[in-house]
Amino acid sequence: MKFSKTLTIWYSINKRDLPWRRTSEPYCIWLSEIILQQTQVKQGLPYYNTFLCEFPSVFDLAKAKEEDVLKLWQGLGYYSRARNLYATAKYVVDELNGVFPNNYKGLLQLKGVGDYTASAIASICFNENAAVVDGNVYRVLSRYFGVDTPINSSKGAKEFKLLAQELIDEKQPAEFNQAIMEFGAMQCKPKNPDCNVCPFKNSCVALQKNKIIELPVKIKSAKAKKKHFNFLVFISEDRKTILEQRKGKGIWQNLYQFPLTETQEEANYESVFELVKKHDFVKGLPFELLLYNKDTIVHKLSHQHLYTKFWIIKTKKLLKEGVLIDEIDNFAVPILIGNFIDNFNF
Numbered sequence: 001m002k003f004s005k006t007l008t009i010w011y012s013i014n015k016r017d018l019p020w021r022r023t024s025e026p027y028c029i030w031l032s033e034i035i036l037q038q039t040q041v042k043q044g045l046p047y048y049n050t051f052l053c054e055f056p057s058v059f060d061l062a063k064a065k066e067e068d069v070l071k072l073w074q075g076l077g078y079y080s081r082a083r084n085l086y087a088t089a090k091y092v093v094d095e096l097n098g099v100f101p102n103n104y105k106g107l108l109q110l111k112g113v114g115d116y117t118a119s120a121i122a123s124i125c126f127n128e129n130a131a132v133v134d135g136n137v138y139r140v141l142s143r144y145f146g147v148d149t150p151i152n153s154s155k156g157a158k159e160f161k162l163l164a165q166e167l168i169d170e171k172q173p174a175e176f177n178q179a180i181m182e183f184g185a186m187q188c189k190p191k192n193p194d195c196n197v198c199p200f201k202n203s204c205v206a207l208q209k210n211k212i213i214e215l216p217v218k219i220k221s222a223k224a225k226k227k228h229f230n231f232l233v234f235i236s237e238d239r240k241t242i243l244e245q246r247k248g249k250g251i252w253q254n255l256y257q258f259p260l261t262e263t264q265e266e267a268n269y270e271s272v273f274e275l276v277k278k279h280d281f282v283k284g285l286p287f288e289l290l291l292y293n294k295d296t297i298v299h300k301l302s303h304q305h306l307y308t309k310f311w312i313i314k315t316k317k318l319l320k321e322g323v324l325i326d327e328i329d330n331f332a333v334p335i336l337i338g339n340f341i342d343n344f345n346f
Helices: 001-015 026-036 041-054 058-063 066-073 081-095 114-128 135-145 156-168 173-186 269-277 325-330 335-343
Strands: 225-238 260-265 287-291 297-300 304-315
Touching: 001 173, 026 041, 026 081, 026 114, 041 066, 058 081, 066 081, 114 173, 135 156, 135 173, 225 269, 225 335, 260 269, 269 287, 269 304, 304 335
Parallel strands: 225 304
Antiparallel strands: 225 260, 287 304, 297 304
16 A cells, blocks of 8 residues: 555655564563553663663563663553563463463453553564554654544544554564654654655545644543542651652552642641641651742642642651651652752751
8 A cells, every 4th residue: 555655665764763673572672562561762761771770671670670661661650561571471471381372362461451551562572463553653643644533532542453463464463563653753743843844745535624723533531530649757856758659549659658648628837737746757856847849839730630749857756657757769759759859868
């Protein structure tokens, strides 16, 4: 098909030199695909290199501690990816003798691997005719064919998957999949694509109908919830602080944070002072309370916005065994906490 041929020719000329494109080793491809889920290449590349250096094989990753994996992941966000990465490594080693499934259906059984990731690994590693559909692919296909079905609807997911499957070059599925993803990332960009140099400028429906900005169509998601977080940063004279590990299925599962108090509205000095006065860590002891950030830090997650304040509590001692401030960098923390630790002069 002309579309596939034009696309792969463009790719052969314009593709970036990326480390995971120099191998078809399933472990490396799987690792890169998990890291690049919801992460741009320029941000994910250093993490890919770090993980491969620290864990050269799936056996090395499986032998690690989850906390070590989360620590290396720090800053990438969507930490469920890291937990799934670790769980899958252990499963592949313990149940599959370290050998990844060699087909799309088998790969789908791995934790954290969905249609896109399974298709990418199956095509790149095993030359299976499985089309990938990610954000870049949605955009390219929607614009080129003028498809206005919402990409985040069940109908859209099916429609675009079928279209991609019809277009894929059966003789070189890996090349086609990487080409269409690269084309979306480098040429058919979300904003201000340079259509004058596009190889499809004479056949793109969106360009002909002046609908580049309108496509692809996406159903607006629900408004993000607004939450008020108050982190209590205890500091004792013997240079200890308190870190707590988050449990449950919420955000930042298994990561560490300073003791947290969530309030319905923005907390003021008086209310936090009264709260700290009754806190088990300093109850009955003298302390000094200081607000670190005068301006609230807004940390935006996919479904919630965290309006955050860090409160510094200086005290002679703590009524609970703390961790040495000098060792705080050894703990895996969310980027919000990590940024505070980097900026605060302990």
